[in-house]
Amino acid sequence: MILSLLACIDARAPVAMPVRFEGGSPDLQLEAGAIHLDRAELEVADLRMESAPVARWLPSLVGTATAHPGHEFAGSVRGELLGSWTLDLVGPPTDLGTAEGWEGDVATASFDAGTLVLAGTWTGPEGSIPFDLEVEVDRPIVGVESLFSLDADEPPSLSLSAHVDHALGFVEWAETDGDGIVTAADGTLRNTALFGITSSTSWTLAQESP
Amino acid sequence: MTRSAPVLLLAAGCAPTGTWEVQTWGEDLIEQGIPAEVFEDGCAATFTVFEVSITEASLVDGDGSDAAAMASPARIDLTSPGPHALASLEAPATHYDTARFRIAPDGDAPSVRAAGTLTCGADTVAFDWSFDTDTTYRCEPEDLTIPGGGSHTTELTVHGDHLFYDGLSNPDALVRGTALLEADTNADGEVTQDELAAIPIAPLGYQVGPYADVVDLEAFVAHLTQSVGHVDGEGHCGVDL
Numbered sequence: 001m002i003l004s005l006l007a008c009i010d011a012r013a014p015v016a017m018p019v020r021f022e023g024g025s026p027d028l029q030l031e032a033g034a035i036h037l038d039r040a041e042l043e044v045a046d047l048r049m050e051s052a053p054v055a056r057w058l059p060s061l062v063g064t065a066t067a068h069p070g071h072e073f074a075g076s077v078r079g080e081l082l083g084s085w086t087l088d089l090v091g092p093p094t095d096l097g098t099a100e101g102w103e104g105d106v107a108t109a110s111f112d113a114g115t116l117v118l119a120g121t122w123t124g125p126e127g128s129i130p131f132d133l134e135v136e137v138d139r140p141i142v143g144v145e146s147l148f149s150l151d152a153d154e155p156p157s158l159s160l161s162a163h164v165d166h167a168l169g170f171v172e173w174a175e176t177d178g179d180g181i182v183t184a185a186d187g188t189l190r191n192t193a194l195f196g197i198t199s200s201t202s203w204t205l206a207q208e209s210p
Numbered sequence: 211m212t213r214s215a216p217v218l219l220l221a222a223g224c225a226p227t228g229t230w231e232v233q234t235w236g237e238d239l240i241e242q243g244i245p246a247e248v249f250e251d252g253c254a255a256t257f258t259v260f261e262v263s264i265t266e267a268s269l270v271d272g273d274g275s276d277a278a279a280m281a282s283p284a285r286i287d288l289t290s291p292g293p294h295a296l297a298s299l300e301a302p303a304t305h306y307d308t309a310r311f312r313i314a315p316d317g318d319a320p321s322v323r324a325a326g327t328l329t330c331g332a333d334t335v336a337f338d339w340s341f342d343t344d345t346t347y348r349c350e351p352e353d354l355t356i357p358g359g360g361s362h363t364t365e366l367t368v369h370g371d372h373l374f375y376d377g378l379s380n381p382d383a384l385v386r387g388t389a390l391l392e393a394d395t396n397a398d399g400e401v402t403q404d405e406l407a408a409i410p411i412a413p414l415g416y417q418v419g420p421y422a423d424v425v426d427l428e429a430f431v432a433h434l435t436q437s438v439g440h441v442d443g444e445g446h447c448g449v450d451l
Contacts, residue, residue, distance in 0.1 A: 142419055143421075195417075195418075199418075201422040
């Protein structure tokens with residue numbers, strides 16, 4: 001039994017796969033208005049891919065957790081790309097490097113997030129107003145949908161995508177201090193931008209089409 | 211062969227058993243209330259009702275099979291002094307890794323109902339919330355050994371303060387009340403679940419981690435009801451969400 005298990009581990013072949021980042025358009029049309037982004041950057045580090053968590057009694061759609069905040073059981077790490085980058089969320093595709101992993105199915109991805117910079121113009125029913133935000137995220141972005149398999153014979157090319165329109169759909173663009181620009185000092189820009197950019201559904205890691 | 215069969219039957223018939231005592235308790239935080247020092251923002255809460263529907267309590271053997279299971283669901287108001295006995299079950303005397311509990315709707319009864327008052331500064335609101343979340347807790351107590359001829363007690367401990375956490379997955383989540391109190395948008399002195407559902411999470415600075423579908427305060431508190439179960443005090447249990 002032990003030998004059989006070791007044989008299974010030995011048979012799991014390493015996989016190396018290129019990863020690139022794809023941002024979005026600087027011009028976004030949302031339900032409540034339009035956004036033009038002059039600048040949208042996020043510092044990120046250490047991309048990890050995880051297998052689905054093992055659930056012993058019940059099927060799990062999101063994952064297995066311990067009944068206490070901060071004790072989620074993600075699946076085991078299936079691959080990783082260590083390093084740090086500043087992602088231009090509205091720039092051209094960027095190569096991030098070559099991730100290393102092991103054969104098998106991937107379910108989710110996670111990475112650390114640092115400083116978020118957003119600058120541009122919001123146009124809503126009441127007119128246009130500029131915004132400028134720099135905020136420390138300092139929390140991991142977890143549970144990013146990553147449904148693909150790592151196959152040593154056909155290593156995939158991976159694409160990390162930011163859905164900026166989804167992320168900024170949470171933002172409230174209220175200018176409250178009368179200085180004519182929406183900043184972290186206004187209303188809820190900071191909290192809503194943080195919520196949007198760290199939402200797991202604002203990101204996907206996918207296998208690129210051949 | 212002809213001699214060993216009776217011996218085996220005899221051995222099986224005499225396998226030692228013991229008693230698995232199962233109880234639940236809401237501790238002081240539910241019985242007495244949550245004092246201001248527990249809240250990051252100085253609020254305080256008391257419960258007049260904290261009912262849980264415990265629909266399963268099982269002792270699980272190494273094969274994943276139930277060695278003993280509670281016969282019928284129990285609905286317990288944890289504001290009354292506990293611990294509350296749930297079952298006294300005969301089980302093979304041995305060591306076990308896992309106890310399984312399920313807090314789920316039972317007929318018309320919700321899985322969790324919490325009613326009481328929340329006070330922040332000079333303002334107090336009442337609440338009476340019912341949730342239909344269905345949560346199975348897989349708990350691994352430190353030492354779960356049923357002694358032959360003796361008994362061992364396992365407690366499903368319910369943490370009422372979890373309903374007030376400001377995060378669903380971050381380990382630095384804090385107990386806060388202000389956002390819940392301010393959800394009383396019609397200022398009638400009671401925060402309803404409809405009022406909670408009208409409050410978006412994003413502006414609050416609360417964190418949902420991987421649970422991106424949780425976007426309003428009612429869904430947030432409902433999710434937190436799936437974190438109230440612990441074992442033997444502070445022991446953590448796994449859940450599938």
